Amino acid sequence: MPMQDPTSSRDGPPPTIVCVDCGGTAHLLTRFRDDEPPEPGDRLIYRCEDCNDRWDLIVDEEDFR
Numbered sequence: 101m102p103m104q105d106p107t108s109s110r111d112g113p114p115p116t117i118v119c120v121d122c123g124g125t126a127h128l129l130t131r132f133r134d135d136e137p138p139e140p141g142d143r144l145i146y147r148c149e150d151c152n153d154r155w156d157l158i159v160d161e162e163d164f165r
């Protein structure tokens with residue numbers, strides 16, 4: 101059986117990220133249903149509350165470790 105890290109979470113993508121441009125908080129716009137969690141290759145859209153920039157992130161395998 102593979103080692104399980106109890107601190108790791110598979111609850112999905114972070115609800116916010118730090119905006120690379122201004123350091124503000126960018127909020128996740130994309131919603132996922134509990135029975136349809138994001139998979140590698142899915143697109144996450146964040147919107148910065150400060151500069152209103154949009155950030156598209158693609159879910160990759162790293163998010164599922």
Ligand SMILES: [Zn+2]
Nearest residue numbers: 119122148151
């Ligand atoms: Zn920003």
